[in-house]
Amino acid sequence: MGLLIKISFRNLLRQKRRNFFLGLAIAIGMMILVATSSFTKGLTDVILNKWLVYSYGHVSINGYENGYRQNSVIRDRQRIISLIKSVKGVKEVNNYLAVFTRVVGNGKSTMMALVGMPDSDAIDYLRNTLDKGNIYDFTNHTIENPVVMGIEKAKDLNVKVGDQLKVRLTTVDGQVQSADLTLVATSKELTGGAGMAFYTPINMMKILRGLKPYESGPLQVVLNRMDDPQAALVAANKIHELLKPGLAGYYGDFYSGAYNVKAAALTFYTNSDSMDLIIKSLPVTQGSWAMVTNTNSAALSISVFEKLHTGIGAAIKGIYQNKFGGSTTNVYKIGAVFKPGKGMAKDLVLIGENNFYHSFLRNLPLDTSHVSNAYNSSISDKLSAVLGTEWKLLPRTSTTDGLQKKIRKAMKEEFEGSYYDVSTMYEAASFLIDMQHGLDLISLVAVMILFFVILIGVLNTLRMTIRERTREIGTIRSIGMQKSDVKISFILETFFLTMIGCLVGIIFSFGLILLISLLTIDTSSMFGMLLVNKHLNFVFTLGKPFTIILLLVIFMLEYILIRYDEHIWRWLVNSLLAIFVLVGFFLSGFGGNGILTFLILILNMLIAIAYFPARRAANLAAAAALRQYE
Amino acid sequence: MFRMNTVMAALSSLFFTVSLWALPAGSEILKKMDDMQDQFKDITCKIDITQQRVGQGIKEISMVFYRKDKTDSILIVETFPESEKGRGYLRVGNEFFLYLPNTRTFQTINRDETIAGSDARMGDFEKRKYSELYRVDTNAQGKEMIEEEKLGKIDTYKVTMVGIVNDVTYPKQVYWLDKNTFIDYKVQSYSLSGTLMQTAYYPKWTQIEGKYIWVQGIWIDEFDKGNKSIGELSGISLADLDNSIFTKAYLENLSK
Numbered sequence: 001m002g003l004l005i006k007i008s009f010r011n012l013l014r015q016k017r018r019n020f021f022l023g024l025a026i027a028i029g030m031m032i033l034v035a036t037s038s039f040t041k042g043l044t045d046v047i048l049n050k051w052l053v054y055s056y057g058h059v060s061i062n063g064y065e066n067g068y069r070q071n072s073v074i075r076d077r078q079r080i081i082s083l084i085k086s087v088k089g090v091k092e093v094n095n096y097l098a099v100f101t102r103v104v105g106n107g108k109s110t111m112m113a114l115v116g117m118p119d120s121d122a123i124d125y126l127r128n129t130l131d132k133g134n135i136y137d138f139t140n141h142t143i144e145n146p147v148v149m150g151i152e153k154a155k156d157l158n159v160k161v162g163d164q165l166k167v168r169l170t171t172v173d174g175q176v177q178s179a180d181l182t183l184v185a186t187s188k189e190l191t192g193g194a195g196m197a198f199y200t201p202i203n204m205m206k207i208l209r210g211l212k213p214y215e216s217g218p219l220q221v222v223l224n225r226m227d228d229p230q231a232a233l234v235a236a237n238k239i240h241e242l243l244k245p246g247l248a249g250y251y252g253d254f255y256s257g258a259y260n261v262k263a264a265a266l267t268f269y270t271n272s273d274s275m276d277l278i279i280k281s282l283p284v285t286q287g288s289w290a291m292v293t294n295t296n297s298a299a300l301s302i303s304v305f306e307k308l309h310t311g312i313g314a315a316i317k318g319i320y321q322n323k324f325g326g327s328t329t330n331v332y333k334i335g336a337v338f339k340p341g342k343g344m345a346k347d348l349v350l351i352g353e354n355n356f357y358h359s360f361l362r363n364l365p366l367d368t369s370h371v372s373n374a375y376n377s378s379i380s381d382k383l384s385a386v387l388g389t390e391w392k393l394l395p396r397t398s399t400t401d402g403l404q405k406k407i408r409k410a411m412k413e414e415f416e417g418s419y420y421d422v423s424t425m426y427e428a429a430s431f432l433i434d435m436q437h438g439l440d441l442i443s444l445v446a447v448m449i450l451f452f453v454i455l456i457g458v459l460n461t462l463r464m465t466i467r468e469r470t471r472e473i474g475t476i477r478s479i480g481m482q483k484s485d486v487k488i489s490f491i492l493e494t495f496f497l498t499m500i501g502c503l504v505g506i507i508f509s510f511g512l513i514l515l516i517s518l519l520t521i522d523t524s525s526m527f528g529m530l531l532v533n534k535h536l537n538f539v540f541t542l543g544k545p546f547t548i549i550l551l552l553v554i555f556m557l558e559y560i561l562i563r564y565d566e567h568i569w570r571w572l573v574n575s576l577l578a579i580f581v582l583v584g585f586f587l588s589g590f591g592g593n594g595i596l597t598f599l600i601l602i603l604n605m606l607i608a609i610a611y612f613p614a615r616r617a618a619n620l621a622a623a624a625a626l627r628q629y630e
Numbered sequence: 631m632f633r634m635n636t637v638m639a640a641l642s643s644l645f646f647t648v649s650l651w652a653l654p655a656g657s658e659i660l661k662k663m664d665d666m667q668d669q670f671k672d673i674t675c676k677i678d679i680t681q682q683r684v685g686q687g688i689k690e691i692s693m694v695f696y697r698k699d700k701t702d703s704i705l706i707v708e709t710f711p712e713s714e715k716g717r718g719y720l721r722v723g724n725e726f727f728l729y730l731p732n733t734r735t736f737q738t739i740n741r742d743e744t745i746a747g748s749d750a751r752m753g754d755f756e757k758r759k760y761s762e763l764y765r766v767d768t769n770a771q772g773k774e775m776i777e778e779e780k781l782g783k784i785d786t787y788k789v790t791m792v793g794i795v796n797d798v799t800y801p802k803q804v805y806w807l808d809k810n811t812f813i814d815y816k817v818q819s820y821s822l823s824g825t826l827m828q829t830a831y832y833p834k835w836t837q838i839e840g841k842y843i844w845v846q847g848i849w850i851d852e853f854d855k856g857n858k859s860i861g862e863l864s865g866i867s868l869a870d871l872d873n874s875i876f877t878k879a880y881l882e883n884l885s886k
Binding site for chain 2: 413
């Protein structure tokens with residue numbers, strides 16, 4: 001093998017000019033491939049790790065109530081965040097709050113999106129983009145309702161730093177809210193489409209939106225830095241599993257005059273199917289289930305009814321401790337007395353969803369263990385489908401269309417509680433992901449066309465070389481060199497030429513990227529959103545280890561096939577080589593491309609191409625080759 | 631600005647006699663407002679709105695409004711401007727649709743969708759009882775905030791109401807109700823932070839089948855000064871409406 005390597009190198013150097021230009025073509029091809037790949041990866045990085053993280057999060061959790069899709073609210077923020085954080089790969093969970101507002105400046109008004117921003121983000125952001133004002137006025141909480149907006153919008157509204165603005169917005173419950181804001185800084189970067197947004201501290205935003213400290217708007221999950229959007233799907237599915245709701249209800253004291261009893265209160269759905277099942281499964285001894293669905297009514301189990309010494313139509317009070325302080329008192333009219341079903345606690349109050357969720361969602365109970373024990377579905381799950389849960393979890397979907405459909409369907413239902421939905425950037429911003437895939441594929445195909453041209457050059461060069469060296473082949477074959485060694489020596493020659501060309505190309509690409517990165521692009525167009533600090537973003541990767549290993553295996557198989565081809569049918573060798581090249585191409589294109597995967601792919605392709613003239617040279621008869629004259 | 635709850639309440643006003651010398655209780659006022667709202671079952675009318683916005687000039691919108699309480703259905707069809715002619719908003723129960731005549735397509739919308747570029751939203755059409763949404767506010771002495779006040783030449787009760795649930799559009803409203811008829815001549819609406827956001831006037835009324843219906847409404851934007859809308863009702867009919875009006879097919883046929 002050492003001798004073959006030596007011969008191959010010597011032959012490479014014999015035709016310096018021809019091999020120099022061929023190597024240069026390979027180097028330029030590799031340079032373009034690495035540069036475009038790094039550029040599209042840079043775009044992907046901006047889209048996945050900047051845009052999407054900021055706008056949607058990799059995964060987003062929404063809680064929709066009252067049929068209002070715009071007013072997403074998570075009532076027990078910390079509980080949901082704890083569940084999310086137990087999922088592997090979660091870096092952070094952010095509270096996202098934004099709302100469209102009418103903003104009134106000095107004699108001018110416009111519609112803008114008011115966005116809540118955490119203090120730390122504000123400092124980082126404003127440090128780089130501040131136009132006028134003091135960044136610490138945004139965070140030191142001495143100025144009431146501070147806001148930052150872009151210079152263009154400030155001009156449109158005829159306001160300058162220190163001026164007052166008025167905003168009209170709606171709370172998460174749909175109430176009209178208004179506030180006076182103070183413009184504390186203007187930003188140079190908030191221009192064009194991005195200028196539609198203006199920022200206020202997130203805690204201020206929570207107050208304006210009518211959220212309590214323990215509540216939040218949609219939760220945005222940021223995963224560890226990723227170059228594979230699929231990771232979001234895995235995380236979303238895991239979070240979805242963890243968000244399975246328990247029974248909704250509370251455990252407290254029920255009073256009727258001088259009597260009281262401790263009991264669990266559960267809720268039930270009041271649609272016609274659920275009511276049919278309730279009527280069949282829980283026979284009433286007094287009153288009727290229809291009466292229970294009247295405003296502020298409830299059904300008592302026989303045991304509770306007897307302990308309260310009360311009557312149908314009488315009022316009772318239910319009091320429970322809230323999770324976040326204080327207590328809640330509800331007054332109900334007794335609509336029915338029922339016999340608890342299998343698996344149900346003896347002391348039980350059932351409340352229709354129309355009389356339950358509004359208060360429950362805003363006053364979550366402290367004690368949930370008694371609630372979960374009030375109905376044991378392992379004894380009988382007959383009523384599982386009609387007893388109300390803390391929230392309804394919408395099924396996972398994978399497309400924007402699927403997301404829209406399921407939410408539309410849910411909003412039509414007459415459910416008084418909250419719908420929780422887990423979506424990924426695939427659903428929220430599928431167009432961005434599609435754009436990124438498209439860019440990746442276009443750049444790979446374009447560069448592969450370039451390489452196809454180079455391949456033809458390599459093929460032609462080898463054919464010329466073999467023709468020139470025919471007598472030399474006859475000589476070395478005459479002195480005992482094996483056919484396969486002749487073949488391998490030509491293939492090694494191509495291998496070294498390609499390897500050197502590719503390595504030089506990679507070095508060239510670093511230089512090219514460094515040069516392009518030095519360019520400062522000052523634009524206010526949408527294109528500016530793809531820049532990082534006004535520079536194009538390039539990301540180098542070697543490729544996924546698994547893809548690299550697969551490509552190396554293909555490379556080894558290709559070598560074995562070429563080395564021992566005389567024992568295999570020619571058509572099979574040709575077909576297998578074509579398959580190896582195609583598999584290699586798809587692996588590089590779709591299996592996580594990078595510098596190493598491209599290098600191995602190009603080596604695979606060029607060796608496969610070089611094989612055919614090399615085989616022809618090896619099969620020359622020694623005597624015939626010696627007789628050859630140019 | 632153009633709140634349909636208020637519109638419907640006003641549309642359903644009836645004549646009520648009360649004693650002139652005693653202030654009615656808050657619960658009584660709320661009950662009367664609820665009763666008035668319940669009077670209407672079906673209604674059809676043409677609504678012309680003139681919208682004036684600072685820097686945007688005057689915009690005129692016309693539409694036909696149909697409502698059927700029994701099926702909780704509403705249909706609004708724009709008739710002017712020409713560019714919007716045939717655009718329809720259909721509500722049947724909990725389903726909301728927007729019809730675009732240019733493309734002859736229906737879009738599913740939600741309660742937040744605004745109507746014809748106004749501030750009215752689909753959700754505003756939901757019929758909910760005043761007594762379940764509001765109570766009459768009390769002053770420091772615990773007395774209900776009901777006063778007698780002259781509104782121009784009209785004797786009215788000025789009633790301050792506050793929301794008892796979180797999901798009312800305006801958490802506080804002040805009504806000027808005619809002392810004899812209980813029709814509302816003026817309504818002021820306040821935001822959660824207590825800022826006056828809108829003043830509505832209903833200066834002109836008519837009587838159809840013994841029911842009072844306003845024929846002119848003026849909504850003044852107190853938040854963004856200089857903006858106002860004037861609405862005029864005409865062609866009012868309280869005849870029963872056929873269920874076939876509240877269908878997609880009906881909307882499609884209108885623009886053929």
